[in-house]
Amino acid sequence: MKYNKTYIFGITLVATLGGLLFGYDTAVISGAEKSIEAYLVKPLGLNSLIHGATVSSALIGCIIGGVISGVFSNRFGRRKTLLIAAVLFFVSALGSGFPEAIFFSKGQPSIGLLLTFNFYRIIGGVGVGLASAVSPMYISEIAPADIRGRLVSFNQFAIIFGMLVVYFVNWGIAFGQSIDWINDVGWRYMFASEAIPAALFGMLLFLVPETPRYLVLSNRDEKARSVLSRINADKLRAEAIFSEIKQSIGRTTERSRIFSYGKMVILIGVLLSVFQQFVGINVALYYAPRIFESMGAAKDASMLQTIIMGFVNVVFTVVAILTVDKWGRKPLLITGSVGMAIGMFAISSLSYNEIIGISTLVFIIIYTASFMMSWGPICWVLISEIFPNKIRGQAVAVAVAAQWAANYLISSTYPAMMEYSGALTYGFYGLMAVISALFVWKMVPETKGKSLEEMESLWKK
Incomplete structure (x- = not known):
């Protein structure tokens, strides 16, 4: 098919900055976590429970952002919702780095200051929730059908890349500095550094168009035709796509109710999100150094092994990008589920027999590589493309909110599960991987090469 590749990839690159900021915002706390404890928590005599709540406060905003993303993307449009997310990222970056600014003085650690810091982190979380839902949605509504999977997968790559970028930024800020300087000043620069990509994201969004699906949904047909003509070099093809969209959406500006196409499509979207988290990936990402240390690795070795995992994440996300529209x-998804099951069951067995060594690292790499070439990017691809045009905003919001809630549940229960039994914990994640394979095999439709309008016809049937 003929289309304007430079234009499409340029638009996609701008949209994936939302994914990069998603990764940046969720990972920036890793470098500042101990300083937050030293500067805001310990001086007030607060316990580790408050420290944990402070570190994870952004997750509250993520759930809120996921819930409201449907309302925002339908009311303001996909592009303007991403612009709102960019503003939230920018405000959160500066506010989290300099929470005293609200008091117009540096001040001393206080409950008010701690609450202000958490408020700004929650604002950033709302931005993450919005971007996590709307960035892949925006890309899927812009992209031609035969390369849509690849382009949406770029968003997952951007998330992983954003995490790697902030790890290096945090390291660069802290390098050669004293602990006292980092605890007093350095952590501020870590949070504030996010303002740079957030500002860039906001400015570049003024250069990209609204999606043609949303424009038709808003009765702006000529504008939709104009965008489709720029994307597709063949004018007849652009007009054919416009006719498909118009027929799919109809002539009314009314959005359908979320269950207009039945409950099955919503259930599949929610289960895709839940399984992506229930296989335990965020446990592997968030607690990787602790996992390796608990299995006998020294602290420095555990950090090195975490870096190896980060490299594996990037490489196998690229594998997904190159294969999603071919395979x-x-x-x-099924291949990834099998690989994750093998990895987790092996780790469970090693944990049960108290075997510690290079084999543990090998099976964790098998597990994370399997996730990154499958459920990591492909889940976002499917969530962005399986829902019919009229309910896409609402349905994606439900699926993304379910994903963040599942993320919180799995991450928060991991320490308690590990105290009970490491073997059973990893065995549980392996079992979830097996069930996820069966779920995909029996319930999830193949969307490769299908237009968004063709997917709608499937649910009508």
């Missing part, structure tokens, strides 16, 4: 969504 299809279902084969990649």
